[in-house]
Amino acid sequence: MSRTALRICPLCEATCGLTLTIEGTAVTGARGDREDVFSKGFICPKGASFAAVDGDPDRLRTPLVRRDGELREATWAEAFDAVAAGIRPIVERYGPHAVGVVLGNPNVHTVAGALYPTVLMAGLGSRSLFTASTVDQMPKHVSSGLLFGDANAIPVPDLDRTDHLLLIGANPLESNGSLCTAPDFPGRLRALKARGGTLTVIDPRRTRTAKLADRHIDIRPGTDALLLAAMAQVLFEEGLTDLGALTEHVEGLDELRDAVRDFTPEAVAPACDVDAPVIRVLARELAAAPTAAVYGRIGSCTVPYGTLGSWLVDVLNILTGNLDRPGGALFPQAATDRTPRPAGPGKGFRLGRWHSRVGRHPEAKGELPLSVLAEEIDTATEEGEPIRALLVVAANPVLSAPDGDRLDKALGSLDFMVSVDPYLNETARHADVVLPPPPPSQSPHHDFAFNTLAVRNQVRYNRPAVPLEPGRMAETEILARLILAVTGMHGADPSAVDDMVVGQTLGKAVREPHSPVHGRDPEELAALLTGENGPERRLDLMLRLGPYGDGFGVRPDGLTLDRLLGHPHGIDLGPLRPRLPQPLKTRSGRIELLPEPIAGDLPRLRQALRERPAGLVLVGRRHLRSNNSWLHNVPSLTGGTNRCTVHIHPEDAERLGVRDGGAVRVKGAGGEVTAPAEITDGVRRGVVSLPHGWGHDRPGTRLSHAATDPGVNVNQLLDGSLLDPLSGNAVLNGVPVSLVPVT
Numbered sequence: 001m002s003r004t005a006l007r008i009c010p011l012c013e014a015t016c017g018l019t020l021t022i023e024g025t026a027v028t029g030a031r032g033d034r035e036d037v038f039s040k041g042f043i044c045p046k047g048a049s050f051a052a053v054d055g056d057p058d059r060l061r062t063p064l065v066r067r068d069g070e071l072r073e074a075t076w077a078e079a080f081d082a083v084a085a086g087i088r089p090i091v092e093r094y095g096p097h098a099v100g101v102v103l104g105n106p107n108v109h110t111v112a113g114a115l116y117p118t119v120l121m122a123g124l125g126s127r128s129l130f131t132a133s134t135v136d137q138m139p140k141h142v143s144s145g146l147l148f149g150d151a152n153a154i155p156v157p158d159l160d161r162t163d164h165l166l167l168i169g170a171n172p173l174e175s176n177g178s179l180c181t182a183p184d185f186p187g188r189l190r191a192l193k194a195r196g197g198t199l200t201v202i203d204p205r206r207t208r209t210a211k212l213a214d215r216h217i218d219i220r221p222g223t224d225a226l227l228l229a230a231m232a233q234v235l236f237e238e239g240l241t242d243l244g245a246l247t248e249h250v251e252g253l254d255e256l257r258d259a260v261r262d263f264t265p266e267a268v269a270p271a272c273d274v275d276a277p278v279i280r281v282l283a284r285e286l287a288a289a290p291t292a293a294v295y296g297r298i299g300s301c302t303v304p305y306g307t308l309g310s311w312l313v314d315v316l317n318i319l320t321g322n323l324d325r326p327g328g329a330l331f332p333q334a335a336t337d338r339t340p341r342p343a344g345p346g347k348g349f350r351l352g353r354w355h356s357r358v359g360r361h362p363e364a365k366g367e368l369p370l371s372v373l374a375e376e377i378d379t380a381t382e383e384g385e386p387i388r389a390l391l392v393v394a395a396n397p398v399l400s401a402p403d404g405d406r407l408d409k410a411l412g413s414l415d416f417m418v419s420v421d422p423y424l425n426e427t428a429r430h431a432d433v434v435l436p437p438p439p440p441s442q443s444p445h446h447d448f449a450f451n452t453l454a455v456r457n458q459v460r461y462n463r464p465a466v467p468l469e470p471g472r473m474a475e476t477e478i479l480a481r482l483i484l485a486v487t488g489m490h491g492a493d494p495s496a497v498d499d500m501v502v503g504q505t506l507g508k509a510v511r512e513p514h515s516p517v518h519g520r521d522p523e524e525l526a527a528l529l530t531g532e533n534g535p536e537r538r539l540d541l542m543l544r545l546g547p548y549g550d551g552f553g554v555r556p557d558g559l560t561l562d563r564l565l566g567h568p569h570g571i572d573l574g575p576l577r578p579r580l581p582q583p584l585k586t587r588s589g590r591i592e593l594l595p596e597p598i599a600g601d602l603p604r605l606r607q608a609l610r611e612r613p614a615g616l617v618l619v620g621r622r623h624l625r626s627n628n629s630w631l632h633n634v635p636s637l638t639g640g641t642n643r644c645t646v647h648i649h650p651e652d653a654e655r656l657g658v659r660d661g662g663a664v665r666v667k668g669a670g671g672e673v674t675a676p677a678e679i680t681d682g683v684r685r686g687v688v689s690l691p692h693g694w695g696h697d698r699p700g701t702r703l704s705h706a707a708t709d710p711g712v713n714v715n716q717l718l719d720g721s722l723l724d725p726l727s728g729n730a731v732l733n734g735v736p737v738s739l740v741p742v743t
């Protein structure tokens with residue numbers, strides 16, 4: 001007998017509600033949930049393949065422990081014994097920083113990944129944290145930190161109400177949105193056009209999104225910050241700035257005007273390959289639109305001036321008065337956000353509180369660049385210990401970090417390594433212990449991270465659609481036990497981790513004058529929490545203390561976990577609303593338009609006005625049926641147009657003697673790869689494009705379908721030395737390469 005269950009899709013940032021069909025304990029189908037308050041029935045091919053992703057036979061079912069050099073199946077008790085025995089001696093002998101932690105992007109798609117890694121880092125005390133953010137969006141966190149004082153305060157475009165949308169380096173028709181959670185992003189763009197709005201796309205590729213746009217500007221890769229700076233200069237020069245209600249919340253306007261004075265459209269045009277009159281039109285249109293939003297994404301982040309570009313996106317929104325107003329770019333308010341504190345000066349945001357040991361790269365948001373993970377393992381210095389052990393949680397840095405060959409070798413030299421991963425992938429194959437979480441259908445779901453980036457405030461929660469298979473362990477319990485094993489509390493009850501967090505959170509809340517529970521007894525409050533287990537109690541706690549919460553009885557109609565469970569399709573919390581100045585946590589309590597680190601980096605951008613390297617440059621690309629390296633083992637999500645090919649412009653192909661479908665060898669600073677060429681005028685001249693996440697040809701993995709069409713790893717073309725200096729983000733776009741046909 002089949003039944004249905006609701007489950008939010010975890011396969012991209014759009015967070016669509018799905019209705020799963022379940023036969024026995026197996027998911028056999030998925031369709032969009034029409035009653036979902038946010039996605040209203042939208043589904044894409046990835047979501048429709050949920051059953052195949054969930055039931056992939058290559059998913060590991062039991063832990064693996066290395067014995068006599070071989071990874072062998074083991075019990076959970078044996079696995080955690082091995083973790084404790086492997087990690088603790090390293091912490092005790094070399095100190096906590098000798099244990100590195102790598103967090104992959106799937107962590108933001110799970111309850112466990114949201115609730116436990118910060119506890120892990122605090123308990124371990126290690127500064128050696130590396131995440132997928134530094135090969136993705138760290139520049140945006142840094143620019144938000146510097147402008148608003150909070151690295152997680154990221155304004156999102158008000159897609160459903162804006163009159164004018166300017167997208168830079170974003171392709172939501174394939175990605176379905178990123179740092180902007182919007183189910184049916186394509187439909188929302190079409191609706192923008194249908195109501196008379198305009199869509200402009202700036203991208204060196206004529207992507208599906210660019211084809212939908214009213215105007216496509218095929219900029220030279222890596223020069224977005226120059227173009228945006230020129231737009232800001234035009235706004236000042238032509239008297240088009242109008243901060244409106246923002247005026248009282250902003251400081252540094254005159255300094256900003258001086259700082260962008262050199263970046264005239266005429267000065268940046270040769271570097272960007274965008275005509276000066278076009279840049280002026282872009283600026284004037286932005287200023288003239290009744291409402292407008294500028295939105296930059298991965299193509300504008302993973303470049304040498306990623307932080308400057310991310311900063312300028314918000315600068316343009318501010319200068320045109322579009323930040324924090326309907327139709328512009330607003331700060332979402334998630335149900336599990338902290339209790340809003342009164343507006344006023346905060347602690348501010350600092351970079352470089354510590355540095356990487358070898359290259360002296362500054363931390364950003366507590367993280368070191370993923371690009372330098374290999375050297376932090378394989379290079380000895382007199383300053384501190386190299387990383388000797390690694391905890392890898394839902395990450396595959398051998399494919400996602402620059403120079404995978406070097407990292408592959410470095411991982412092989414570690415004293416000990418743990419992978420929390422459902423697959424024996426290119427990274428996990430080096431582990432001494434692999435701890436496999438259950439498939440998504442057997443896990444609860446709530447979008448702690450993506451609701452803070454959503455274009456509409458809403459809240460949804462799913463309990464597991466299917467009970468845990470015998471022999472499985474919940475991912476939340478795996479991470480709680482991992483924390484205990486590496487912090488010297490191996491064997492304690494994992495609920496102790498949740499109890500500790502609840503106790504600490506309530507202890508702090510009752511001391512805060514603005515908290516609804518100020519002055520109350522933390523133990524009495526803890527006893528009021530509901531939920532079937534520790535993670536649910538923590539969700540209840542966050543909901544009740546959050547901006548829509550019941551405040552433990554203070555607002556009787558407010559949110560609680562019980563109330564949310566009574567709304568299986570979610571609760572709509574309304575459109576985004578202006579929130580300033582409350583989200584600001586800068587030391588001044590205002591938006592600091594020209595923070596010192598940004599001002600200090602502008603001379604580098606000025607230098608870029610005079611540089612125009614000859615030769616080909618590489619950019620990435622995304623496919624609708626793909627998500628980084630996660631989904632290449634699912635037959636229905638590979639093949640067809642989702643292939644690892646080199647896109648090259650017809651004129652470049654002719655000049656270099658490349659034929660369509662023929663093999664080409666692409667060389668970069670870090671190495672070379674050979675892949676089939678696909679000749680297309682969808683890339684501009686001088687640019688070649690390879691997708692990321694491929695390269696499933698290393699021995700010792702268990703990814704049987706992915707291995708049949710492995711593709712090549714684009715990151716092998718990088719040597720890890722190209723970084724955006726402020727954020728430590730890897731430069732993945734606009735990278736110089738050469739290309740020859742393989743005869």
Ligand code: SF4
Binds near residue numbers: 044176
């Ligand atoms: S758009 Fe994203 S969240 Fe929605 S169904 Fe597709 S993969 Fe899932």
